[in-house]
Amino acid sequence: MNKDLFLIKGLGGKKKLNGTIPVFGAKNAALKAMAASILFKDDVKYENIPFISDIEMMSEILSDLGAEIEKTGKYSMNINSEKAKKTELDRNLSKRMRASVVLTGPILARFGEVSFPHPGGCVIGERPIDMFLEGFKKMGAEVSEAGEKYYIKAKDGKLKGAEIFFKMQSVTNTETFILAGVLAEGKTVLKNCALEPEISNLAEFLIECGAKIKGVSTATIEIEGTGGKLLESKGKVFKTIPDRIEAGSFLILATLAGDNIEITNCEPKHLEILIDTLRRSGVKIDVEKNSIKVSNNGKVKNSSLTATNIKTHEYPGFPTDLQAPMAVYLTQVSGESVIFETIFEGRLNYINDLARMGADVKVWDSHQAMIKGPTELKGKELDGPDLRAGLAYILAAIIAKGNSVINNVHFVDRGYEKIEERLQKIGVEIERVAN
Numbered sequence: 376m377n378k379d380l381f382l383i384k385g386l387g388g389k390k391k392l393n394g395t396i397p398v399f400g401a402k403n404a405a406l407k408a409m410a411a412s413i414l415f416k417d418d419v420k421y422e423n424i425p426f427i428s429d430i431e432m433m434s435e436i437l438s439d440l441g442a443e444i445e446k447t448g449k450y451s452m453n454i455n456s457e458k459a460k461k462t463e464l465d466r467n468l469s470k471r472m473r474a475s476v477v478l479t480g481p482i483l484a485r486f487g488e489v490s491f492p493h494p495g496g497c498v499i500g501e502r503p504i505d506m507f508l509e510g511f512k513k514m515g516a517e518v519s520e521a522g523e524k525y526y527i528k529a530k531d532g533k534l535k536g537a538e539i540f541f542k543m544q545s546v547t548n549t550e551t552f553i554l555a556g557v558l559a560e561g562k563t564v565l566k567n568c569a570l571e572p573e574i575s576n577l578a579e580f581l582i583e584c585g586a587k588i589k590g591v592s593t594a595t596i597e598i599e600g601t602g603g604k605l606l607e608s609k610g611k612v613f614k615t616i617p618d619r620i621e622a623g624s625f626l627i628l629a630t631l632a633g634d635n636i637e638i639t640n641c642e643p644k645h646l647e648i649l650i651d652t653l654r655r656s657g658v659k660i661d662v663e664k665n666s667i668k669v670s671n672n673g674k675v676k677n678s679s680l681t682a683t684n685i686k687t688h689e690y691p692g693f694p695t696d697l698q699a700p701m702a703v704y705l706t707q708v709s710g711e712s713v714i715f716e717t718i719f720e721g722r723l724n725y726i727n728d729l730a731r732m733g734a735d736v737k738v739w740d741s742h743q744a745m746i747k748g749p750t751e752l753k754g755k756e757l758d759g760p761d762l763r764a765g766l767a768y769i770l771a772a773i774i775a776k777g778n779s780v781i782n783n784v785h786f787v788d789r790g791y792e793k794i795e796e797r798l799q800k801i802g803v804e805i806e807r808v809a810n
C-alpha cells in the first residue's frame with residue numbers, strides 16, 4: 376500500500392478546465408469477470424481492463440489459487456485457470472477486497488468446497504455476507520465457521536440448482552450465484568436480482584461462451600447448470616464496459632469546473648439518472664453515443680443551478696458510489712438539498728470534511744444529511760476515507776480556493792487508473808507526491 380498524497384491547487388470557483396477526458400474500464404465489471412475464469416478450461420481474454428490496485432489484488436488471489444495470468448497489452452490480459460486447484464482464499468488478500476467474495480461461487484461449484492475469511496474492502500458500512508451463506512445452503516452446501524474463517528462444502532462435492540430469493544438486491548450476490556449456477560447440477564432460479572450493468576456484462580459473456588442463462592438485466596435470472604463441465608471461451612474476448620462511476624464523477628467535475636469538457640469512451644445509457652438529475656438542476660449536457668459534453672459552461676454560474684434531492688438506489692436509480700461526488704456538486708448550487716443514502720450506513724462519513732472546507736451541512740443520522748448551497752470551499756488537508764469519497768475530495772479540492780493535500784491516495788488508486796495524469800490533461804493542477 377503506497378503512502379502517496381496529492382497536492383491540488385484549487386481553481387477558487389473559476390471554470391476553466393478544457394479538453395477531453397477518457398473513461399477506463401469498470402473495476403467492478405473486470406474483477407468479477409476475472410473471478411469467472413475459474414469456470415473455464417481454456418484461456419479467457421480480457422480487454423479494457425483498468426490497471427488499478429484492485430485488479431492487481433485479484434490477480435494475486437487468482438495466482439495463489441493456481442491460475443496463470445498474463446498481461447497482453449496496455450489494457451488487456453489472459454487468464455488460464457485450468458490448473459487452479461486450491462480452494463482456500465488467501466486471508467490477507469481477501470480481507471483487503473470485497474470483490475474476492477465473488478470467487479467463492481465458482482470455486483465451490485467447480486471443486487465442491489471453499490474456505491475464506493470475512494471479505495474486506497472499503498469501510499462504508501457493515502457489509503455482511505449472510506445472503507451468500509444462505510444461498511450456498513440452498514444449493515446443498517454445509518457452512519461452518521472456525522478461526523475467523525468460513526468453510527463451505529457441497530454435499531457429494533456438487534452444488535445443486537436451487538431457487539434463491541435475495542432479501543435485498545445485491546450486486547456481488549447476484550454475480551456469485553450466477554457463477555455458481557453455471558456449473559451446478561440442474562436449474563438455479565435467482566429472484567430479486569440486482570440490475571447493475573456490470574452484472575449483465577458478466578452474464579452476457581458467459582452466455583457467449585455457452586452458459587445457459589435466461590433473464591439477464593431482469594430481476595429473475597434462470598441458469599441451467601452444466602453439472603460440473605467447464606466452459607470454453609474458444610478465443611472469445613470479455614470486453615469490460617466503461618466505468619460509469621468514473622464517467623459520472625468526471626461529468627460532475629465538468630459541470631462544476633469545466634468550460635468545454637468532453638468525457639469520452641463512456642456509456643451514457645448507464646448514467647441516465649445522473650444526467651437527468653443534473654439537467655433538472657439546470658446543467659446543459661450533450662449526450663452522444665459514447666461521449667458526454669458540457670460545452671460553453673464557463674459563463675454559467677454554479678449558483679444559477681438549483682438544489683436537488685438525492686436518494687441512492689439500486690440500478691437504474693442513483694448510484695451510492697456517486698453519492699459523495701454529488702454532495703460536492705450540491706455545495707455549489709443554490710438551495711437546500713437532502714441526501715438519503717439507502718444502501719450503506721457508513722457512507723456519509725466524509726461529509727464532516729466537506730464542512731471543514733466550508734460547506735453548510737447538517738447530518739441528520741447515518742443515512743441522511745442536508746446541504747445548503749452555494750458555499751465557497753477552502754483548500755484543506757484531507758484524509759480520504761474510501762475510494763469513492765477519495766475522488767469526491769479531489770473534486771472538492773479542485774473547485775476550492777487555495778491548496779489542498781489529499782492523503783490516503785492508495786484508496787483512490789484502488790479504482791482509478793492514473794487519475795492525476797488524466798486530470799492534468801484538462802488543466803487541473805494536481806501533483807502526486809510519493810511519501
Ligand code: EPZ
Pocket residue numbers: 402403473474497499500501502503504505506507543544545546547548569695696718719762763790
Ligand atoms: C457492490 O458492492 C460494489 N462492489 C460497490 O462498489 C457498490 O457500492 C455496491 O455494489 C452498490 O452498488 C463491488 O462490486 C465489488 P451489495 P456489494 O451487496 O455487492 C446488503 C466500490 O467503491 N447485503 O449490492 O458489496 C449490504 O449491506 C464499491 O467500488 C446484505 O445484507 O454491495 C447493502 O446494504 C463500494 N447481506 C446491500 O445489501 C449480504 O450478504 C447491497 O449491497 C450482502 C449484502
